[in-house]
Amino acid sequence: MATEIKAPTFPESVAEGTVAAWHKQPGDSVERDELIVEIETDKVVLEVLAPEAGTLSEFLVAEGDTVASEQILGRIGEGAAAPKAEAPQAEASAPAAAPAAADAGGEKFEVKAPTFPESIQEGTVAAWHKQVGEPVKRDEVLADIETDKVVLEVVAPADGALVEIKTEEGSQVASEALLAVFQAGAGAGGAPAAAAEPAAETAEEEVFEQVGDKIVAPAARKLIAEHGLDVAAINGTGKDGRVLKEDVLKAVKSGSAKKAAAPAAAAAPVVEGERPEKRVPMSRLRQTIAKRLVQAQQTAAMLTTYNEVDMGAVMELRKQYKDTFLKAHDVKLGFMGFFVKAASEALKRFPDVNASIDGSDIVYHGYQDIGVAVSTERGLVVPVLRDTDSMKIADVEKGIVDFGQRARAGKLGIDEMQGGTFTITNGGIFGSLMSTPILNPPQTAILGMHKIQERPMAVNGKVEIRPMMYLALSYDHRMIDGKDAVQFLVTIKELLEDPARLLLEI
Incomplete structure (x- = not known):
């Protein structure tokens, strides 16, 4: 059936x-x-x-x-x-091998991938930190599994050594997939020695390469390329007619294998010096970032509105209280705390900017969870500060410092990067003067901060040099009207230019 x-x-x-x-x-x-x-x-x-x-x-x-x-x-x-047809034969041979395996060490364990969260379907074996036969201690890291959000560590279940690696670096694995076989108490001498002879034979086979109708050794290939010889005209004396280095040297000496001269017009230009290239697979995190950014641009009616803010008042406040703030809260007073608090207040006044789109539904959030973009060597991640409206500026600064340290160490959890209602990204720390941030779906808006630049400004009829920052708000026009987007950004500008309004909530 x-x-x-x-x-x-x-x-x-x-x-x-x-x-x-x-x-x-x-x-x-x-x-x-x-x-x-x-x-x-x-x-x-x-x-x-x-x-x-x-x-x-x-x-x-x-x-x-x-x-x-x-x-x-x-x-x-x-x-x-x-x-299954071959199963009886395999089972029949198993008992014979069992005593030998039992003598090699203690109990054997299956090394499996961690249990992935529901939002992660698969991961990639990023690196094996231990090789077969190499002694390891209990809880020592054996391998890293890279998902599209975090890097998960696989540790040794006991003192011993890896007997067999089932999944190589770069392979994709599912939750709880078998990665390797581990043996307690095993040392460096067991498994590698058993595999040494076949590995050597394999290596010997792999160094030769098929060139035309001939099988050529590496040293011979190099000489053939250097002297421009026709490999078909070289008589190979190695096993099964393989072309060895000695065969090429004989052909060079006799001049019997030279290629016909190519037309002068077809000669390629000579480029001096090395021109190295390196091809590496894109990490799962980078693939996910690329997919989400393209998806955001293809599915949202994204617009960006700009404004500029005079950062003089905030900078003066920081200068006046930075030492006192550091002593009181054990964290430096930065700009991000002011921006997060200003954004929280603005989100309360403009609920459409704090909403998200789910299919044909609009989800209005009665809280403010603000994601702060953090740059790492692996790519951009966006951990989320929860209930920012009730947080103090010191709490915001501590949270951002903690996120930055753990993001660069790959220690952020999945739940810490999900569920944000709004995002702030700061390209100014890298020197960006102006940019257009891309939405972080399903959110409908994102605020971009930029470099503080001194510029001549008209103030009360006079020209003054002021520390100015361009602000950019990208928003989904399906959800947010242009009027609301502009007023939202103006609200943030007004709160930052008069920080006392943040304390007074006006």
Whole structure:
């Protein structure tokens, strides 16, 4: 009897998905819980696993088709998966190997990926800090798993060593996926020695490369390139006719393998010096940042309004109280505390700016959770300060310092970067004079701070040099009217130019 393969139950905010990729084809055998197909929604990629072992009999939807929640995608017919036919032989040989394994050390453990939060579907093995056979202590870091939000550490379950690495660096893994086999009490001498001979044979095979109809050694390849020889004209004396360095030297001496001269007009220009290039895979965090930014521009009617603020009053306040503030609160008085408090007050006055769009619904938030963009080596992350309206400036400054330190160390939690209602980003710390920030969905507005620059300004009919900062508010015009966006930004400007209004709440 055929078993139906159904799409997962989508979250309430997801109406439909797209068949991203089939990992099995009709006629392929599958095991229970083996990945068959991926469904991509506007928020996450969902994996569909085989409900039973058998043979994939048919597709009902093709890659690229749009599917609904719990829609039938295909069917699995009766019949055991191919790998099971070899199981008896594998089981028969297992007892013979068991005594040897038992003598090598103590108890064996499966090293698994951590349990990912619900919002994370998969991660990437970023780095193995220990290799097979290398002795490790209990709770020492074995590997890093990089997700699109945080880096998770996998630690040793006991003193011992890795016996086998199942998942290499760069591989994608699911929650609780098997990463390696670990043996308690094992040292550096066990597993590597057993694998040394096959590895050496493999290395010997890999150094040779197919060039045309010939198999050529690395040293021979270099000489062929240097002397411009025709590899087809060189007689290889190595195993199976492989071309060795000695064969190339003979051809150079005899002049029997020179290539025909190329036309002068086709000669490539000579470039002196090294021209290095390096290709590395994009990190999952960078991929997620890129996807979300493009999505924000494609789905939102994004506009940006600008204004400028005289930072003289705030700077004078900082200068006057910075030492007292540091002694009282053990944290420096920065600009961000003033901006967060000003934004909190402005958000209360303009609730549309503090709202978010969920499908065809508008969600008004009765609180102010402000995300503060933090730059790290891995990319930009946006941890969220909760209930900023009730926070003091000292609490804001302490929270931002803590976020910055933990973000650069990769120690921020998933829950600390979710659920913000508004975002502030400060390009001024890098010298940016003017920019257009991009929305952080599903939020409908983001405030961009910039460099403080002294400029001549007209003040009471006179020209004065004032410390000015450009402010940029990007907003979703589907939700926020231009009038409200401008007035929101003017409110922040007025609060910052007269900081006493923040204390008096006027």
